[in-house]
């Protein structure tokens with residue numbers, strides 16, 4: 506399928522080329538030229554498939570340059586090392602609420618759902634376009650993307666990967682996961698600054714013509730594994746369709762019955778994938794966008810003004826500590842009826858003044874599909890405790906933000922529609938905060954004793970990928986200033 510840039514609809518690439526490029530030359534994001542429709546009949550057929558097969562079918566709607574078998578090979582490899590055969594199991598919490606667990610991959614966060622697939626898509630793209638260049642994947646991470654990308658791309662032939670993470674912005678375990686990364690082609694650096702600093706630095710490298718020319722000379726082309734890459738977005742659409750199909754199969758809903766999705770949101774990739782599923786015809790009532798104390802999106806949805814110049818807070822849900830949600834641009838493109846000129850105007854205002862205001866019509870359209878809310882730290886912690894006491898189910902802090910916002914929504918709207926809360930991380934990734942929330946944090950213990958303690962308290966098995974970290978060697982110790990990111994990339998290529 507042809508994709509187009511959100512800033513120039515005449516700038517088109519097919520989906521595979523778009524995966525190779527990551528971001529469009531004009532700084533826009535690639536979006537599908539149309540949304541392929543899926544009927545209820547198709548969803549019913551999907552309900553009988555394995556997750557890998559279902560995902561391949563959904564991907565094929567966008568990557569129709571590849572045959573379905575090639576895509577099945579990619580998804581079977583990607584989801585083969587998940588620790589639950591359902592891949593994205595749906596857990597029933599009560600009569601109206603379900604949790605979609607997206608953290609059964611190797612790094613215990615939902616990023617694996619897409620980042621295990623992306624290397625396969627990228628390789629297929631290179632093959633399809635007879636591209637012989639080496640690829641340098643650049644990633645800015647708020648914690649989970651970095652590790653998931655490193656795991657996805659490690660030892661991939663013809664590909665190097667460089668991850669920048671904010672020195673002070675990730676959890677101990679997230680840091681440990683990255684600095685112990687194995688693989689001959691993996692590179693990791695801490696940036697002195699927050700996630701937005703790291704992301705801005707990476708965006709500047711992509712836009713730097715001289716640097717890109719130099720890389721080309723050395724036989725390299727840059728690509729992105731951040732959620733602005735369409736190859737990240739497309740695999741995420743699949744689990745919304747899978748969740749709906751599973752609900753149908755389990756008898757939780759009738760064919761055609763609308764559901765709500767609640768998504769703990771940062772860069773807006775996950776939430777946007779739900780919106781795309783709705784545009785494809787999946788019956789959705791409300792898309793509920795949940796934020797933590799960095800509630801820039803809540804304000805945006807309520808007021809129609811995006812104000813990024815505000816205080817930045819570090820929270821217990823670090824993967825949502827974001828002030829500029831890049832993927833929102835794709836939503837703006839759709840709600841303006843694909844009006845590139847408005848998108849351009851707002852994006853330059855955001856760059857120059859840190860703020861833009863959308864028109865009333867677009868705002869009204871947004872509010873038809875979306876509800877937005879946020880949860881502070883105290884409330885998030887209380888939610889972890891409440892849900893554990895009520896259901897013996899342990900939420901991680903990101904998912905707890907979503908749960909809290911859903912509870913607020915229920916109080917305000919009294920909406921009986923069946924609801925899927927998207928669970929984005931294993932509680933084991935955030936042991937100290939989770940135990941603290943449960944009122945059971947032992948004093949002066951290291952991360953690994955806490956992991957054992959959480960296992961005792963919750964009765965959940967400790968995932969292998971986390972217990973084995975203890976014995977891994979630290980292999981990446983580089984710390985750089987944000988001004989040095991470019992130099993770091995040049996040093997890597999040599």
Ligand SMILES: *Cc1c(COP(=O)(O)O)cnc(C)c1O
Pocket residue numbers: 614615616649650732769770771772773774775776824825903929930
């Ligand atoms: C990345 C991440 C999020 C935010 O997802 P976006 O697609 O960036 O909005 C939420 N929770 C966890 C655990 C994450 O890793």
